[in-house]
Amino acid sequence: MDSRLIGNDKWYIAMATKLYIQQYEIGPINNFVYLLGDPQTKEMVIIDPAWDIDFLSQEAKRLGYKITGAFLSHAHPDHLNGLHKLVSLYHVPVYISKYELPIMRPAIKGLIDVKDKDKLSIGQISVDVLHTPGHSPGCQCFLVKNQLFTGDVLFIDGCGRCDLPGSDPKAMYNSLYNILMKLPDETIIYPGHHYGPIPSDTMGHQKKTNPYLCCHNMKEFLVERMGL
Numbered sequence: 001m002d003s004r005l006i007g008n009d010k011w012y013i014a015m016a017t018k019l020y021i022q023q024y025e026i027g028p029i030n031n032f033v034y035l036l037g038d039p040q041t042k043e044m045v046i047i048d049p050a051w052d053i054d055f056l057s058q059e060a061k062r063l064g065y066k067i068t069g070a071f072l073s074h075a076h077p078d079h080l081n082g083l084h085k086l087v088s089l090y091h092v093p094v095y096i097s098k099y100e101l102p103i104m105r106p107a108i109k110g111l112i113d114v115k116d117k118d119k120l121s122i123g124q125i126s127v128d129v130l131h132t133p134g135h136s137p138g139c140q141c142f143l144v145k146n147q148l149f150t151g152d153v154l155f156i157d158g159c160g161r162c163d164l165p166g167s168d169p170k171a172m173y174n175s176l177y178n179i180l181m182k183l184p185d186e187t188i189i190y191p192g193h194h195y196g197p198i199p200s201d202t203m204g205h206q207k208k209t210n211p212y213l214c215c216h217n218m219k220e221f222l223v224e225r226m227g228l
């Protein structure tokens with residue numbers, strides 16, 4: 001399994017929020033998995049536990065953190081195919097959107113439903129949940145101050161597919177233009193796949209380079225995304 005750390009440790013220490021961020025590219029379709037830690041309490045959460053839980057577990061140990069939970073950006077298999085192994089190792093709560101398709105919900109103990117504007121925590125650090133459907137009904141982003149973990153909603157210079165079961169391109173337009181693009185331009189985007197030229201970027205820069213964020217209205221977006 002090819003698992004690699006993008007950047008280096010220092011680069012991902014976000015001093016302003018005291019949130020420790022590790023970004024890993026793992027698996028055959030360039031998934032990004034994140035370990036987010038509170039340096040004060042040494043608690044750590046994993047966003048989208050997939051592909052190589054042994055490696056991620058070793059990483060948490062190497063960094064001196066204890067894994068205390070998992071956040072699911074949505075329930076597509078490439079984002080949670082390590083979930084059973086994770087909960088068998090750690091017995092931690094797993095947070096999923098209450099709107100995810102029933103057929104996609106993983107059959108595990110400790111699954112906790114969350115919804116828009118709920119607050120989660122990583123140690124003593126507060127995390128806001130943003131419900132951002134479109135790619136799937138239960139897509140959600142996680143916001144820690146100005147750092148936004150976008151799953152398959154927003155990529156660097158791309159956005160999630162809207163032609164899958166449960167997808168809704170009009171809902172995607174609303175999520176992008178009326179929720180995510182309303183965040184400050186300084187917001188840093190951490191996507192769910194490494195599909196762009198760089199692993200993360202600011203919202204302000206993405207508004208200039210991401211073709212899915214440069215549409216003048218929903219009709220233009222539907223043409224760009226769906227070819228309609």
Ligand SMILES: [Fe+2]
Nearest residue numbers: 074076135152
């Ligand atoms: Fe997905």
